[in-house]
Amino acid sequence: MIGVIAAAALxxxxxxxxxxxxYNQGFGLVKEVRHISFKKGRQPISITxxxxxxxxxxxxxRSLTSPNLFGVLEQNYQYDLxxxxxxxxxxxGQKIRFVRTVGxxxxxxxxxxxxxxxxxVANPDGSNQQTFNGMVIQTDDGRIVLDPxxxxxxxxxxxxxxxxxxxxxxxxxxxxxxDTVELSYISQGLNWNADYVLTLDGAGKSDLQGxxxxxxxxxxxxxxxKLKLLAGDVNRVQAPTxxxxxxxxxxxxxxxxxxxxxxxxxxxxxxxxxxRPATVRNNETKQLSLLTGHGVPITxxxxxxxxxxxxxxxxxxxxxxxxxxxxxxxxxxDKKSGLGMPLPKGKLKVYQxxxxxxxxxxxxxxxxxxxxNERLSIVVGRSFDVVTSRKRMSFKRxxxxxxxxxxxxxxxxxxxxxxxxxxxxxxxxxxxITQKSQPFTKLDSNTAQFLVELKPNEVxxxxxxxxxxW
Numbered sequence: 001m002i003g004v005i006a007a008a009a010l011x012x013x014x015x016x017x018x019x020x021x022x023y024n025q026g027f028g029l030v031k032e033v034r035h036i037s038f039k040k041g042r043q044p045i046s047i048t049x050x051x052x053x054x055x056x057x058x059x060x061x062r063s064l065t066s067p068n069l070f071g072v073l074e075q076n077y078q079y080d081l082x083x084x085x086x087x088x089x090x091x092x093g094q095k096i097r098f099v100r101t102v103g104x105x106x107x108x109x110x111x112x113x114x115x116x117x118x119x120x121v122a123n124p125d126g127s128n129q130q131t132f133n134g135m136v137i138q139t140d141d142g143r144i145v146l147d148p149x150x151x152x153x154x155x156x157x158x159x160x161x162x163x164x165x166x167x168x169x170x171x172x173x174x175x176x177x178x179d180t181v182e183l184s185y186i187s188q189g190l191n192w193n194a195d196y197v198l199t200l201d202g203a204g205k206s207d208l209q210g211x212x213x214x215x216x217x218x219x220x221x222x223x224x225x226k227l228k229l230l231a232g233d234v235n236r237v238q239a240p241t242x243x244x245x246x247x248x249x250x251x252x253x254x255x256x257x258x259x260x261x262x263x264x265x266x267x268x269x270x271x272x273x274x275x276r277p278a279t280v281r282n283n284e285t286k287q288l289s290l291l292t293g294h295g296v297p298i299t300x301x302x303x304x305x306x307x308x309x310x311x312x313x314x315x316x317x318x319x320x321x322x323x324x325x326x327x328x329x330x331x332x333x334d335k336k337s338g339l340g341m342p343l344p345k346g347k348l349k350v351y352q353x354x355x356x357x358x359x360x361x362x363x364x365x366x367x368x369x370x371x372x373n374e375r376l377s378i379v380v381g382r383s384f385d386v387v388t389s390r391k392r393m394s395f396k397r398x399x400x401x402x403x404x405x406x407x408x409x410x411x412x413x414x415x416x417x418x419x420x421x422x423x424x425x426x427x428x429x430x431x432x433i434t435q436k437s438q439p440f441t442k443l444d445s446n447t448a449q450f451l452v453e454l455k456p457n458e459v460x461x462x463x464x465x466x467x468x469x470w
C-alpha cells in the first residue's frame with residue numbers, strides 16, 4: 001500500500017463569495033472573493049480548491065482593496081496528481097518492493113523498477129494521454145520479473161506530485177497587511193441547456209414550462225454561489241476538446257413556482273441571474289425553473305412541401321408521389337401570449353391530455369435562441385388522417401432553356417373535422433404560373449403557397465401550370 005503525507009502549504013483563506021457565469025457552450029466563468037494576510041517581501045501563495053478542468057491561461061488574481069501593495073512575479077498551475085500510476089511512473093529507476101501472501105506465508109520481492117504499468121493521464125483540457133508499458137522489475141540478484149503481483153511499497157512520494165490541482169503564485173508584498181482579492185478563471189465541464197414542456201388543452205390554448213438544466217463536470221463544487229447563465233453564441237478561439245454531458249430528459253408536467261431568474265440584455269447576448277444563492281456540486285445535474293406561461297394561444301398548421309422532389313435544369317422537377325403533411329405548432333413569444341422573455345435555445349416537448357385526462361407525448365423539436373415578440377414554429381410530427389399525392393402531369397420543352405410543366409396535388413381529409421392544409425410548391429430560375437385552379441401567394445423567389453380548406457372527409461385537387469426559363 002502507498003502512504004501519502006501532504007506537506008503544509010501557505011494558502012489563501014476559503015472563498016467567502018462566489019459568482020458562477022455558465023455558458024451554454026460547455027464552459028463557465030468562476031469569480032471568487034478571498035481574504036489573505038500578506039507578509040512583507042517575497043512569498044508563495046497557493047489555492048487547491050479550484051476546478052480540475054481550469055483553463056490556466058484564463059486565471060486572473062487581483063486586489064480589490066490595495067492593488068499597489070503587492071505584485072505577482074509568477075503564476076503556475078500544477079495538475080500532476082498523486083495516484084498509483086503517477087507514483088510508479090516517477091519511481092522508474094528507484095527501488096520498490098512487492099509483498100504478497102501465499103498460503104499462510106508472506107513473501108516479498110524487491111528490486112529496481114525498470115518500467116511502470118499502463119497509465120492513462122488526463123490533460124488540463126480533459127483529453128487523455130496513454131502509455132502502454134508493462135511493469136518490469138530487476139531484482140537484486142539480477143533476475144528480470146515481468147508484471148509481478150502484490151502490494152507495492154515505495155520509499156517516498158516522488159517530488160512534484162500533489163493531492164489536488166493547485167494554483168500557485170510567487171508574489172512580492174511591500175509590507176505586511178490584510179487584503180481582499182478576486183480570483184477568476186474559466187473552466188471547462190460547466191454547461192447548461194434549456195428544456196421546455198408545452199401542454200395543449202385541445203382548444204387552441206397551452207401552458208409552457210421552461211427549465212434550466214445545469215451539468216457540472218468541472219471537478220469542483222461551489223456552495224451558495226451567485227448563479228448567472230449566459231445565452232448566446234460566444235466566439236472562442238479554440239473550441240472545447242472534451243464534452244461530457246449527462247442527459248436530463250425527464251418529463252416535467254407538474255405545476256412549478258414562478259421563474260426565479262431575472263433576465264437582462266448583455267452586449268449581443270442575454271443574461272439570466274438566479275435571484276437566490278445556489279449550491280452547484282461536482283458531478284451533479286440540477287434543474288431550475290426558468291419561466292411559466294399559461295393560456296398561450298397556439299396555431300396548428302399542416303404543411304405539404306414539394307421540396308423533397310428531384311430537380312434537373314434540363315428536365316424540370318420530377319413528381320414526388322405521396323407526401324405526409326408536416327404538423328407544426330406556432331405561437332408568439334410576447335406578453336400578450338403570456339410570455340415575453342427571451343427564450344434560450346433548447347429542446348421543446350409537446351403534450352396533450354386524452355379523454356381520460358392522461359398526458360400523452362405528441363412530439364418534440366429543437367428551438368433556437370428566440371427574442372421577445374418573435375414567432376416560434378415547432379415541428380411536432382406528420383399527420384395521420386390527412387394525406388396528399390403529387391404528380392407531374394405534363395412536361396413540354398419550349399426552347400433550349402425553357403419548358404412548361406403541369407402539376408396536380410390531391411389533398412384528402414379523412415377526419416370528421418375540417419382542416420386547412422398549406423401546400424408549398426418550389427420552383428427555380430425565372431418561373432411564372434400560367435394557369436391555376438385556385439389563388440396562390442408567392443412567398444419568395446422559389447416558393448408558391450396554396451391554402452387548401454377541406455371539409456370533413458373532403459378531397460380537393462390543386463392543379464397549376466408553370467413556365468420556367470433559364
